[in-house]
Amino acid sequence: MKTLAAVILGKLIATISKTFKIGGGSAAPGLYALKIDPDLVGKLSRKIPQNVVITGTNGKTTTARMLAHFAKIEGLKVIKNHTGSNLERGVTSTLVNSYSHISSGKVDLGIWELDEAAFNIVAPKIKPGVVLFLNVFRDQLDRYGEVDSVVKRWCKTLTTLKSPTQILLNGDDANTRSLKKCFKGKVQLFGVKDYKIVGEAIEQQKEQENYEFEAKNVKLHGLKGSYFHLQYSSLREANTFHLPVTLPLPGIYHIYDFLAAFAAGTRLGFSPTTMIKSLKHYSPAFGRMEKFSLQPSRLHRKDGFIFLIKNPAGATQVFETITPNLKPNDRLLFALNDNIADGRDVSWIWDAQWERLQETGYRLQVVASGTRAYDLANRLKYAGFDPKLINIEQDLKKAFRQAKDGLKARLFILPTYTAMLELQRILAKIGIKRHYWEEE
Amino acid sequence: MKVTIGYLYGDLMNIYGDTGNIITLKKRAEWRGINVVVKNFSTANIMKKNDVDIFFFGGGQDQQQSLVASDLASSGKGKIIKQEVERGVPLLSVCGGYQLLGEYYKPHRGPKLPGISLFPAYTVASDDRMIGNIVVETQFGKLVGFENHSGKTYLKDGEYSLGIVIKGFGNNGADTTEGCIYKNAIGCYMHGSLLPKNPILADWLIKKALEVKYGKEINLEPLDDDFELLAHQQAISRFG
Numbered sequence: 001m002k003t004l005a006a007v008i009l010g011k012l013i014a015t016i017s018k019t020f021k022i023g024g025g026s027a028a029p030g031l032y033a034l035k036i037d038p039d040l041v042g043k044l045s046r047k048i049p050q051n052v053v054i055t056g057t058n059g060k061t062t063t064a065r066m067l068a069h070f071a072k073i074e075g076l077k078v079i080k081n082h083t084g085s086n087l088e089r090g091v092t093s094t095l096v097n098s099y100s101h102i103s104s105g106k107v108d109l110g111i112w113e114l115d116e117a118a119f120n121i122v123a124p125k126i127k128p129g130v131v132l133f134l135n136v137f138r139d140q141l142d143r144y145g146e147v148d149s150v151v152k153r154w155c156k157t158l159t160t161l162k163s164p165t166q167i168l169l170n171g172d173d174a175n176t177r178s179l180k181k182c183f184k185g186k187v188q189l190f191g192v193k194d195y196k197i198v199g200e201a202i203e204q205q206k207e208q209e210n211y212e213f214e215a216k217n218v219k220l221h222g223l224k225g226s227y228f229h230l231q232y233s234s235l236r237e238a239n240t241f242h243l244p245v246t247l248p249l250p251g252i253y254h255i256y257d258f259l260a261a262f263a264a265g266t267r268l269g270f271s272p273t274t275m276i277k278s279l280k281h282y283s284p285a286f287g288r289m290e291k292f293s294l295q296p297s298r299l300h301r302k303d304g305f306i307f308l309i310k311n312p313a314g315a316t317q318v319f320e321t322i323t324p325n326l327k328p329n330d331r332l333l334f335a336l337n338d339n340i341a342d343g344r345d346v347s348w349i350w351d352a353q354w355e356r357l358q359e360t361g362y363r364l365q366v367v368a369s370g371t372r373a374y375d376l377a378n379r380l381k382y383a384g385f386d387p388k389l390i391n392i393e394q395d396l397k398k399a400f401r402q403a404k405d406g407l408k409a410r411l412f413i414l415p416t417y418t419a420m421l422e423l424q425r426i427l428a429k430i431g432i433k434r435h436y437w438e439e440e
Numbered sequence: 441m442k443v444t445i446g447y448l449y450g451d452l453m454n455i456y457g458d459t460g461n462i463i464t465l466k467k468r469a470e471w472r473g474i475n476v477v478v479k480n481f482s483t484a485n486i487m488k489k490n491d492v493d494i495f496f497f498g499g500g501q502d503q504q505q506s507l508v509a510s511d512l513a514s515s516g517k518g519k520i521i522k523q524e525v526e527r528g529v530p531l532l533s534v535c536g537g538y539q540l541l542g543e544y545y546k547p548h549r550g551p552k553l554p555g556i557s558l559f560p561a562y563t564v565a566s567d568d569r570m571i572g573n574i575v576v577e578t579q580f581g582k583l584v585g586f587e588n589h590s591g592k593t594y595l596k597d598g599e600y601s602l603g604i605v606i607k608g609f610g611n612n613g614a615d616t617t618e619g620c621i622y623k624n625a626i627g628c629y630m631h632g633s634l635l636p637k638n639p640i641l642a643d644w645l646i647k648k649a650l651e652v653k654y655g656k657e658i659n660l661e662p663l664d665d666d667f668e669l670l671a672h673q674q675a676i677s678r679f680g
Contacts, residue, residue: 138455146455146501312457344572345586350460350633374671378636381667382463392670 003044006037010096026085030092041088042125044095047102048079051110052264053123055154056134056176058314059257060086060113061285062249063134066261071109073278074270077101080111087118091126109268116150120157130267131161132168132260133176137313138348151175155182168263170256171211188212190259192228192252213263215245215255222325223250223289223305230259230276232266245276249289251321253314287420289321292432294404294411304411308420309334310342312351315414319356322412328362329409334380335370335396335419342416346372354383367391369399370419396422442475443649446492448517448537449500449508450480456588458498458534460633464642465494472661474646483511487520493649494530495521497537499589499631502547505536509553512540518556525558530648531625532641534634538619538627539563539591559620559627560596561611568592573679574608574630576618580640582606584675585630593629595620602628607679624648637675639668 010033017028033040045051052067054060064080071078079101081094091112101107114122116136123131136150155178158167163185170176171189180187190213218228225248233240247258258279265275284290287308294302307322309315338344357364366389368377373394381387393399396419403411415423445465466476481487500508512518521541525531531541539545542561544552555562567590574587583603592612595601601611602619610618610629619628624645628634635642643660650658 148501148503345456345588345631347457347460347586347631347633350457350463350636372674374667374674375637378667378671379460382460382467382636387664387667390667392667 002037003040006033006035006040007096007099009033009036010093011099014093014097026082026093027087027089028093029096030085030089030094033096034089034092039125040092041095041122042127044099044102045091045110045126047105048107048110050108050130050268051112051126051128052130052132052268053119053126053128054111054113054132054134054260055116055119055123056132056170057116057137057139057311058317059134059253059260060115062254062257062288063132063260064111064113065285066257066282067264068111069282070261070265070270070275070278071111071268073274076108077106078109078111079107081113086113086115088122091122116154120153123157124160127161128165130166130168130264132264133170133179134256134260135170135173135313136175137311138351139311139314139343147175151178155179158182159184161185166267168213168260168267170260171209172256188263190214190256190263192216192218192255192259213259213266215259218252218255220250220252223291223322225249226251226255228255230262232263232272234266241272243272243276245279247279248282249284250325251289251317253317253321254289286424287415292427294407294432302407302410304413306413306415306420306423308417309352309414310417312348312353315349315352316356318414319353323356323359326357326360326362326364326412327409328364329407330362331365331367331403331407331409331411332357333367333369333399333403333411333413334376335399335413335415335423336368336372336376337370337416337419337422338372339418341418346375349376349379354379354385358384363389365389365391367393367399367403369393369396370416373399397426400426441473441650441654442477443469443493443646443653444477444479444491446487446495447478447480448495448497448521449482449504449511450498451482452504452508453498453500453536455499455501456535456586456631457633458496458631461496461498461532461534461635461642464633464635464639465496465646468639468642468663469646471663474650481517483507483515486515487517489520489523492524492529493653494645495524495532495625497531497533497541499535499537501536505540505545506547506550506553508536509540509545509555512556513554522556522558525623525625528624528648528652530645530652532635532645533625533627534631535587535589535629538629539593541625541627542593542620545591558625559622560600561593561620561627562596563591563593566590566592568613570609570613570629572608573675574610574618575606575676575680576603576608576610576628576630577606578603578619579621580638580644582672582676582680583628583630583634583638583641584672584679585628585632585634585637587629588631589629593620602626624652632675637668637671639663639665639672
């Protein structure tokens with residue numbers, strides 16, 4: 001009875017918030033439903049045959065989206081929490097929303113992305129079949145605390161999870177790899193051959209260990225994506241398999257997202273070759289390396305790209321990926337906000353290597369925007385950008401217009417999280433993108 | 441002219457974007473034609489007198505902090521730093537580094553970590569997390585930053601405080617002091633990073649370093665500080 005009441009209240013709030021456009025309706029319904037029934041997540045998720053939990057600092061959204069894509073190709077009915085709603089209330093909102101489908105057995109798989117802290121609270125309630133640990137980097141220290149303590153808490157949570165849960169770890173991140181010892185059940189590793197993640201690893205030596213899922217002979221093809229050989233071992237047979245993979249997402253870090261999604265897919269019994277073939281039809285989540293057309297006219301088509309940046313490691317990976325692909329007339333628009341979802345502390349911009357963007361040698365035009373536009377402009381100055389080529393405009397809408405006016409080539413937009421949401425609304429208004437609560 | 445920045449335990453104590461302070465010192469010296477060398481001093485390195493013209497010591501996690509505390513004592517680096525500061529060599533320390541330059545730091549668990557007693561201060565771990573933007577009135581004018589600490593630092597003599605908190609918590613959230621200044625050595629809780637938005641302080645450290653090194657008064661060439669001062673002003677008007 002309590003469960004039903006909680007579900008009804010949650011649904012009511014979702015309807016209200018959507019009708020009056022208070023928000024995407026992705027957090028408030030869960031928040032209130034949980035007040036009535038605190039064990040809602042456990043009760044509802046148990047009715048779903050399979051659940052996968054994804055945690056880590058970077059790549060959760062892309063991994064979840066890709067795994068959902070694989071599952072849909074397999075003909076499964078999937079539910080997952082919305083981007084940015086990766087706390088317990090976000091999970092609850094999705095469960096409440098899909099209550100009737102779950103109850104009537106129409107949902108086959110739940111995919112849950114959980115942030116570093118929420119994992120410890122929510123994962124034990126869900127009792128997932130598969131848990132994915134992607135990586136751990138410094139991110140919003142004001143919220144999550146130090147990397148060491150994040151890993152310690154994960155380790156503690158893992159000791160409480162039991163078989164048949166299976167764990168998949170990023171083997172190239174010393175911190176996630178260290179979780180192996182915390183879990184009694186089945187653990188498998190994924191990684192990229194001859195590549196080590198530059199991050200928080202204190203211990204420098206990569207152990208000579210075999211990964212169950214490994215990308216080899218990686219060739220990066222600019223913004224188009226990458227090509228590599230995937231080597232993996234099957235659970236049932238003692239064989240090792242090799243498959244060529246064309247990934248339509250650029251940068252090494254997306255290879256990790258793919259490996260994670262693929263590994264989880266095999267644990268769920270998906271066909272490896274079908275998963276790899278289906279990559280052709282995968283479209284990225286909003287703001288994750290997304291390409292869009294700034295000018296609808298087919299004759300003078302101008303492309304824009306959005307790359308979310310939110311912490312030093314992620315931002316530096318984005319810089320590394322776009323730098324070799326920049327052309328002299330391209331422009332860059334950066335937007336740094338300091339809202340709670342971005343992290344109030346903007347110190348992190350000094351750890352991200354904006355200097356990398358200077359390796360082109362071009363005198364690129366830049367617009368610095370967001371609530372902390374001046375901090376950002378200052379960082380760019382110290383990274384070697386010519387202050388004369390940096391326009392400062394705090395208002396993102398005006399900044400976007402400035403960047404677009406007189407643009408001869410492409411526009412690269414690098415926003416922090418809430419700036420990205422704002423950008424979505426700006427693009428939607430001028431007919432480029434849909435509003436975020438209409439996604440999916 | 442040439443200046444050597446000694447980055448203390450940069451591999452262990454470099455959390456919260458404190459690298460921005462090194463970048464700022466380096467660039468602001470180079471823009472004036474001064475050569476800059478950044479030398480890392482960690483557990484494996486030996487430090488001698490006259491090796492360093494400006495010291496920088498950032499924040500770190502508990503585990504690393506205890507490693508650093510014991511190295512400061514056993515390697516003799518702590519003693520050298522003290523002697524150098526006595527003869528006027530400038531130093532900037534933030535958060536964890538600041539704590540280890542006081543008399544001691546008492547963590548939640550385990551024994552006290554001894555400091556090098558450069559600053560007349562001691563620090564005790566607390567259950568309050570002091571997080572947020574901070575604005576402090578000092579002899580350098582207003583300084584702006586972002587603090588994030590649970591350690592509470594108490595000065596044995598208020599005379600040595602770097603400044604008075606206008607917004608934020610400061611040393612301990614109670615007595616309105618923030619940081620400590622002894623000779624040309626500064627300790628504080630301001631990340632942000634601190635120096636990029638407070639160029640006056642950055643230039644003061646460079647000036648002092650050159651004066652001690654070359655034994656004469658130095659007047660630094662002024663720079664165009666548009667962006668620096670806009671960022672500084674924006675922080676004051678938003679949070680001050």
